[in-house]
Amino acid sequence: MQIIGIDIGTTSICGVTIDTKSGKILDSKTVVSNAFIKGAQPWEKIQDPQKIVSIATEILDGLICKDTVAIGVTGQMHGIVYVDKDGSAVSPLYTWQDERGNLPYKDTTYAKHLGSFSGYGNVTDFYNRENGLRPKDAVGYCTIHDWFVMQLCGNKKPLLHSSDAASFGLYDLKENKFNYDVDLDVTSDYCVAGSYKSIPVSIAIGDNQASVFSTIADENNILLNVGTGSQVSIISDRILAGTNIETRPYFDGKYLVVGAALCGGRAFSMLKDFYAEIIGYATDITDKQVYAIMDKMLENAEGTTVTADTRFAGTRSDTSIKGGIFGLTVENFKPLDISLAILQGMITELYDMYAEMNTKKVGVVASGNGIRKNKPLIALAEKQFGAALKLPSHMEEAAFGAALFGAISAGVYSSAEQAQKLIRYI
Secondary structure, eight states, X not given: OXXXXXEEOSSEEEEEEEETTTOOEEEEEEEEOOOEEOOSSTTOOEEOHHHHHHHHHHHHHHHOOTTEEEEEEEEOOSOBEEEOTTSOBOSOEEOTTOOGGGSEETTEEHHXXXXXXXXXXXXXXXXXXXXXOSOTTOOEEEOHHHHHHHHHXXXXXXXXXXXXXXXXXXXXXXXXXXXXXXXXXEEOSOOEEEEETTEEEEOOEEHHHHHHHTTOSSTTEEEEEESSSEEEEEXXXXXXXXXXXEEEEOSTTOEEEEEEESSTTHHHHHHHHHHHHXXXXXXXXXXXXXXXXXXXXXXXXXXXXXXXXXXXXXXXXXXXXXXXXXXXXXXXXSHHHHHXXXXXXXXXXXXXXXXXXXXXOSEEEEESHHHHTOHHHHHHHHHHHTSOEEOBSSSOHHHHHHHHHHHHHTTSSSSHHHHGGGOOBX
């Protein structure tokens, strides 16, 4: 038997087929979506939902076979698409990167007025309501992956898993309901939303939870995920609070405590762009070639006295924070030292957020291409967290986690414990 997981990311959409006995990925496909739409304002970050669903459906159709027994779906959290009474999309997808929540409102900003963050769905809706931008025929909204499930199953109203609902902000974790004027159905259960080509399709889940679900089989581990952004996550039996951490719903009555760096792996990408611009004045060069040069430069690096604050995009709680590079001298003002400082800054930001959690974990798991392909970053993380990093043997962690959730929902596995036996580490 086989299960399929679909992950609708911000820039690409991925699908994987997994063998239900071995956990081996039998097939996978990733397509760059190119779904962004040019907004009327520079702070708008919107995408075409029809294009996204069309690509996701094409990927799914290419993976389905006679042995497929369940489909799970995940995707980019926080963002929303408005739907009408028939379940049709009546707006673009307002992504998690949308900045309208940081615009001035009264004596503060829209986000701070609500006590939430820009890019979170309820903040986006609040701005749209206040400025007459909410579609007149909208009866609700959901994530893009919720809407994809609706289209697959022919549903007219979204059913949100709490992992996605909470990503909209203004959500009561204990009561599992919104502290905001929105009428949306929410569940915390494993459940099937309907079927597609006679195959059970589970409700969609948040990509952060999906990634954790497919990587942490032992709850005594920390998860470091480094991609465009980066996160440090732990599973907890209780709600934890801090300046730079938040508690999100997880599965089976547990919580996911997360510290999210807005810049994350993008900091290293920005450094690559910096080097590429310099080299570009002399000769044409590809990103792959620049990364190869950086890898060679860092190959035998031992350390540096340069330090870096990689909060170049600020933090969710304070977008005014700026990054910086410090401790430069005539001896260490070198590409190698600056590169090492950026990598260490990325890890330090994650570790500082983990320290806010005030919970001792004994192991560390890492995921995301931003760390998988960066041996110096792995070494720095192991030194900072004091443990060897385990890497899942499977790639596309969010899609894998969605597939496991879908399989549990469809009754292929009786529990999370049974499903997570498929997880293997390198």
